[in-house]
Amino acid sequence: MTSSTTIFAAKTILTMNSYQPVATHVAVRDGRILGAGSLDELAHWGDYTLNEIFADKVLVPGFVEAHCHAMNGSAWDNTYVGFFDRTDPDGRLWPGIKTLDGVIERLIEIERTLDDPNQTLVAWGFDPIYFDDGVRMTLEHLDQVSRERRIMVQHSNGHLLNASRKVIELAGITSSTDVEGVMKDDSGQPTGELGEMAAQFMAYKVTDDVRRFDGINTNDLWTFAKTATNVGVTTATDLHARVEDQNIQAYVEATTSADYPLRLVPAAGALTMSIQDGPSHVAQLKQHNNDKLYLGLCKIMTDGSIQGFTGRLKWPGYINGKPNGIWNLPPQTLTEMVEAYHAAGLQMHMHTNGDEASELMINAIEAALHKYPRPDHRHTLTHCQMADEAQFRRMAQLGICSNLFANHIYYWGDQHYSLTMGPDRATRMDACGTAKRLGVPYTIHSDAPVTPLDPLFTAWCAVNRQTASGRVLGSNECIEVQDALHAITLGAAFTLHLDHLVGSIESGKFADFAVLEDDPTGVPAEALKDIPVWGTVVGGIPRPASQQNH
């Protein structure tokens, strides 16, 4: 059977391929790109069907998100009460709520719709640090919603929650409870705000929400793909995957469906396996790979988060004097882990937030390279938020890539300025400019669902470095729009060892495009995040975003 050729016409095509950066047409056969150019040039491939649905749109390579998580498709079953606007997988926009009263009002609305008095009302995305007056939610606030219902309001940082009076009573938490994480008011009464594992465990226990981790399922993966399509993403990681058979089965099942509109790169969580068995187990997973599934990457967790004061910082530490953060495993064990996975020929993405964590991983990779020399390993420090210039220089010398958390500048930049790092070091956080200048291959990420999946927004962050309050945090680290587009396409693909397959519109690669309503290089840099996304093309098949239905 002869394969047919489709030529897509577009207003502009930004290819990200240097021998032909701009084109008007792209020819596709068997899900792959034959070539880009003018219609006349592409006609040399023989018979074709001209598809003009994108005649007034701009095509760019499908976006590649190298640090996000496939879980949490089910978050939208619960009520969103975050400060910032957020779009659900169906393309519906949920406006951010700017005051505590507003949050309570939304909870009251939702409470009225619940028929079963035993149903727990769960809300997520709450973030009081953005409220002007620094007000915290208390039991009295949630009493306005209901004194009888179990209510749980999860904070956006994932480390805190507010529970209603019913939950606190059922959990047996009183003024005499002497446990870290149970916040109390001046009179010693619990406020309902719970931090730390023990306090949260009890709250989840009495709301019947202590579930054993049952991994990812195909529904989650379809929801994830829908979210990805809405923002132009055609290749995405699930950057801390469990490798049980049922999870792998879900990845295989979803990606072997012809309609599944996303290439998945699950990274096996190394901390869920023993050092002895992990590397061979991950290597064996590659046998499941197909055109849309790329197993074999590993994820190493080192420290915590900077805004949670659990990131590991080098001297002089946190500017507010908080003690240094935590390691997920002893540094020596993390170092052994790096050596084991490196020796097995596997690639690692290492979660490092603080600069001490980055240093530990750079040292570990250097030591592993001395012992097991290996060209082109592309081990990547992900987040890598505080790396200093000396660390970037070492990364360049050692062939280490960086995946910088550009979204952090917008969402927590003000907190980093005043509370965690202070003005000096905050200006160097997520230093795309330095990475570029010193020749460290880099990409930028959302860590969705920590912040919303949306590469154009992430690119906007790296270009403008503007915080939520409007402060420009370190203008010397700003990059050009063209650099940011590279970071969210070819740059990300490089850090995943997939740059020969995706990341540019180039002959031989998968026909994966993000379809935009405007040219990112033609709008003001401040407007990058506002460019509407029509949807994607994956393997030559157009996939409209959910918002097309609205």
Next chain:
Amino acid sequence: MNEIQTSALPFTVLGGFLGSGKTTLLNRLLNLTKETRYAVLVNDFGELNIDERLIEAHDGETIALANGCMCCSMADGFVSALTAVMERADQFDQMIVEASGVSNPGRIMDIAKLDPGLSPNGAIVLVDATQFLNQLNDSLIKDAVLTQVKEADILLINKAHLTDQSTLETIKETLDTQNSDCTTLINDRPVVDPGPLFGSIDTAILKRRETLALVDKKGTAEHDHDHTHDQFHSCVLRQIKPIDRSTFESWATTLPPSVIRGKGLISFTESPHQQWIWQKVGRTYDLESSSGASGQSSMVVLIGTKEMPVESDPVIYGPFLKQ
């Protein structure tokens, strides 16, 4: 609450930095135990090399032992493993959590303080005599090591024979500065019998008001008596009249660190017909009213190191009858 208290599963945290000997100690405990059924939450299956002869069944994240014990991996996360064990709480006498080399045992113990299904049974923290002073000079791990020491109810110095006497003295002084009221034991030549260290004292035994022999039988677990009597002492104290609460509390808080564990049923003068369950592990103690027991008399059992003063010492008998 009080009924739950008596059926609550004793919950012990085993902490200590990487290489301090947690796994060796656990293996020893699991090998020696005869009656007490331990459910152990372990950090990594790859590292807990359980004696093959003990293993009865291996099913996913859990290993069942022929002696009734179970090991459950925390690879799925702590909460998941904890929930799995608590669903089968009636099959075990004790739960032990092997903390990771960098975790804070106090934060893990908080779970037992909150959950009525669990009763805190002490945080045992191991110190590696050959590495401890180096660890305090390593800025990457110093804070984690010191936090573990500060949060311990019982400190156990391991590998003492591999270091010299003056180093050992420096270690002891440092531990004493960081956590002065905690029991510190040296686990070396002879090695400490782990049974009494982990063993909780069964409330039912106190209700029966019988002798130390019974306590030994179930409470301080199974061990080689001759061997153990060198390492641990125990005593039973009684009082037939209600005790003044503040006198009791001042006694309880000034017991020397050589007293490792204590448990008792107490009657106070303020409410003479009500009894309270008192429990001490290292420096942590807990007093809760008991609905299940009544009477005006009191009885406590103390277990200590061989340095524990004798029963006729007023520090020990305090408000109880002099023996």
